[in-house]
Amino acid sequence: MIEKVIFIGAGNLATQLALALHEQGIVIPQVFSRTEASALALADQVQAAAITDLSLVSPEADLYIISVKDDVLPEVLENLNLPPDRFLVHTAGSIPMDVLSGFSENFGVFYPLQTFSKNRRVNFSDIPICLEANHPANWVRLQRLAARISGSIHQVSSEERKSLHLAAVFVCNFVNHMYALGESILQDKKLDFDLLKPLIRETSEKINDLRPVDAQTGPAKRYDQSVIGKHLEMLNDRPELRKIYSFVTDSIFQFHQTNAK
Amino acid sequence: MIEKVIFIGAGNLATQLALALHEQGIVIPQVFSRTEASALALADQVQAAAITDLSLVSPEADLYIISVKDDVLPEVLENLNLPPDRFLVHTAGSIPMDVLSGFSENFGVFYPLQTFSKNRRVNFSDIPICLEANHPANWVRLQRLAARISGSIHQVSSEERKSLHLAAVFVCNFVNHMYALGESILQDKKLDFDLLKPLIRETSEKINDLRPVDAQTGPAKRYDQSVIGKHLEMLNDRPELRKIYSFVTDSIFQFHQTNAK
Numbered sequence: 001m002i003e004k005v006i007f008i009g010a011g012n013l014a015t016q017l018a019l020a021l022h023e024q025g026i027v028i029p030q031v032f033s034r035t036e037a038s039a040l041a042l043a044d045q046v047q048a049a050a051i052t053d054l055s056l057v058s059p060e061a062d063l064y065i066i067s068v069k070d071d072v073l074p075e076v077l078e079n080l081n082l083p084p085d086r087f088l089v090h091t092a093g094s095i096p097m098d099v100l101s102g103f104s105e106n107f108g109v110f111y112p113l114q115t116f117s118k119n120r121r122v123n124f125s126d127i128p129i130c131l132e133a134n135h136p137a138n139w140v141r142l143q144r145l146a147a148r149i150s151g152s153i154h155q156v157s158s159e160e161r162k163s164l165h166l167a168a169v170f171v172c173n174f175v176n177h178m179y180a181l182g183e184s185i186l187q188d189k190k191l192d193f194d195l196l197k198p199l200i201r202e203t204s205e206k207i208n209d210l211r212p213v214d215a216q217t218g219p220a221k222r223y224d225q226s227v228i229g230k231h232l233e234m235l236n237d238r239p240e241l242r243k244i245y246s247f248v249t250d251s252i253f254q255f256h257q258t259n260a261k
Numbered sequence: 262m263i264e265k266v267i268f269i270g271a272g273n274l275a276t277q278l279a280l281a282l283h284e285q286g287i288v289i290p291q292v293f294s295r296t297e298a299s300a301l302a303l304a305d306q307v308q309a310a311a312i313t314d315l316s317l318v319s320p321e322a323d324l325y326i327i328s329v330k331d332d333v334l335p336e337v338l339e340n341l342n343l344p345p346d347r348f349l350v351h352t353a354g355s356i357p358m359d360v361l362s363g364f365s366e367n368f369g370v371f372y373p374l375q376t377f378s379k380n381r382r383v384n385f386s387d388i389p390i391c392l393e394a395n396h397p398a399n400w401v402r403l404q405r406l407a408a409r410i411s412g413s414i415h416q417v418s419s420e421e422r423k424s425l426h427l428a429a430v431f432v433c434n435f436v437n438h439m440y441a442l443g444e445s446i447l448q449d450k451k452l453d454f455d456l457l458k459p460l461i462r463e464t465s466e467k468i469n470d471l472r473p474v475d476a477q478t479g480p481a482k483r484y485d486q487s488v489i490g491k492h493l494e495m496l497n498d499r500p501e502l503r504k505i506y507s508f509v510t511d512s513i514f515q516f517h518q519t520n521a522k
Contacts, residue, residue: 012478070487094491114460115478120470122463128456154456163450164457166492169506171443171457172464173479175436177513180473180520182432189424195389195415196425196432197469199375202383203433204465208458209381212441217273217376218434226331230355231427244512245430251505252438259441 002062002087002145007031008054008076009067010042012116013091017065020124022046024148030058041118054079059086063145065110067091077103087138093165096158097132108133108142111161112150115172124149130156130164181241213259220252263323263348263406268292269315269337270328271303273377274352278326281385283307285409291319302379315340320347324406326371328352338364348399354426357419358393369394369403372422373411376433385410391417391425442502474520481513 005026007014010033022028028048033039036052043050051057057064059082068076070092080103082088087106090099100107109132114122129146131153133139139155146153156164179200183193206215219227228249235242266287268275271294283289289309294300297313304311312318318325320343329337331353341364343349348367351360361368370393375383390407392414394400400416407414417425440461444454467476480488489510496503 070485094488113456115464115467115476117467117471117476117478120467126459128459152459160450160452162491162495163446163452165488166495167443167446167452167457168460169479169481169492170439170446171461173477173481173513174439174505174509175461175464176468176473176477177481177509177516178431178435178439179468180477180516181512182428183473185424185428185431189421191421191424191428195374196428198387198389198413199429200432200436200465200468203376203436204461206376206378206381207437207440207461210378212437212444215376215378216434216437216441217378218430220430220434220438224331227355227426230423231430234423234427240512240515244435244508247505247508248435248438251442251501252434254501255438255441 002141003027004029004061005063005065005145006057006061007042007048007065007067008057008080009033009065010035010038011067011069012118013112014065014067015042015045015118016114016116016122016124017067017091017110017112018042018046018048019121020149021145026145026148029061030056032057055081057082059083061086063087063089063141065089065091070095073099087141089142093168094162097134098158101134106134106138108138109158109161110142110146111156111164113164113168115176126150126152128152128154130154130161132156132158132161181244185241213256216252216256220249221256223249223253263402264288265290265322266324266326266406267318267322268303268309268326268328269318269341270294270326271296271299272328272330273379274373275326275328276303276306276379277375277377277383277385278328278352278371278373279303279307279309280382281410282406287406287409290322291317293318316342318343320344323348324402325349326352331356334360348402350403354429355423358395359419362395367395367399369399370419370422371403371407372417372425374425374429376437387411387413389413389415391415391422393417393419393422442505446502474517477513477517481510482517484510484514 007018028046031039031043031048032051039050085105088100088104089108089110097109111130113128129150131142268279289307292300292304292309293312300311346366349361349365350369350371358370372391374389390411392403
């Protein structure tokens with residue numbers, strides 16, 4: 001049974017996951033971050049000790065959740081001096097589980113499929129937790145831990161996780177960028193972004209009932225040239241947005257030629 | 262007081278607006294559509310007569326809501342034979358109000374800022390209704406009608422409405438296309454689109470508390486080359502998606518260099 005978890009990393013994901021586990025009674029003895037302020041900020045919230053030196057990581061935890069930037073992970077693993085049976089997981093979407101195999105006999109992946117910011121609490125209860133482990137017994141240990149915070153637990157291979165992460169970039173990061181561009185268009189005319197919020201909400205809710213291809217509306221779908229032409233003209237002084245507009249519009253039209261019923 | 266409204270057009274927007282007004286006791290004597298099936302489908306739901314001939318439009322209504330494709334509007338106006346004092350509005354985001362000025366003494370725009378599909382009912386109560394009228398008295402008449410279905414009524418000029426419509430394309434149609442592309446990535450691996458729904462919901466809700474630029478997460482924001490490189494490689498066999506990925510990623514990175522705090 002996993003009761004003591006040490007966090008290696010104190011970024012957005014680590015912060016929200018640590019808070020959720022802490023709330024469910026998991027003990028977090030230590031939080032490591034190279035940046036002292038980050039280590040302290042999270043450690044304070046979960047009654048942990050903040051450390052900035054990997055050699056100080058205690059060997060006494062049941063699980064080590066390594067949640068650092070992808071390009072820092074190899075270096076962290078090299079410098080983590082733990083007994084070889086310590087249970088290590090990472091939380092990265094695009095890194096195979098096996099990068100951990102040279103560093104422990106017990107390892108896996110704990111990947112919550114969600115967008116996290118440090119200062120916005122999220123409710124974990126329906127967040128899909130994608131788990132992978134090097135051994136069925138380790139999978140069960142992770143599954144029991146995940147069940148303390150979420151009702152949506154999934155066995156996901158490294159290959160599948162990569163696709164989930166890629167799709168997540170489209171439906172989250174790219175979507176959020178469209179919000180940012182929409183806001184910037186309104187700012188130019190001093191119009192309030194709040195006017196778009198009911199539309200944003202309905203667009204996100206519509207796909208609970210309709211497939212996205214069937215939920216699509218607007219000028220691109222049928223290539224309504226008179227509207228598209230006006231919009232492109234309005235973007236003449238914003239070449240960056242004009243390119244995105246024209247490119248995504250073409251893609252929608254082609255997608256609907258191929259996929260619409 | 263507007264009590265009788267005739268709908269010219271029976272598309273997605275006309276359908277949802279007619280249903281909402283009908284529910285609030287507005288009488289809809291006729292629904293016109295060039296396509297008999299469309300005219301009938303809507304007319305049946307709002308106890309109206311379906312007509313497919315513009316010369317049969319009754320002169321007895323208090324308001325004529327013209328909700329047709331942008332490129333059909335001029336032809337519809339030419340063929341609508343009504344006394345010159347009849348109150349006409351259109352519902353188009355990108356068409357100036359003044360296209361109606363040659364056809365009546367009383368005219369305006371009734372533009373609900375939302376995405377509509379024929380078979381998905383929407384709750385109008387918080388949908389921004391953007392109104393414009395050629396005369397203050399007409400504005401008040403539209404405002405009173407709009408107030409029967411929505412608590413969010415706005416005086417919006419033709420220029421402002423164009424910008425709202427353009428921004429709406431980004432935050433609705435383009436966003437929905439990102440959902441469609443995300444779904445297609447998962448389909449390739451037989452993964453369930455439902456796994457992305459908590460992420461989609463949180464992404465849309467996050468911007469109620471944070472500006473989109475501050476809500477952004479993921480690899481593009483800091484140009485995390487190792488993740489971006491893997492993702493582009495995964496899209497080698499889907500050049501269309503690869504181009505969108507690379508293009509939107511660059512745009513996010515540039516946007517964050519310029520706008521992030």
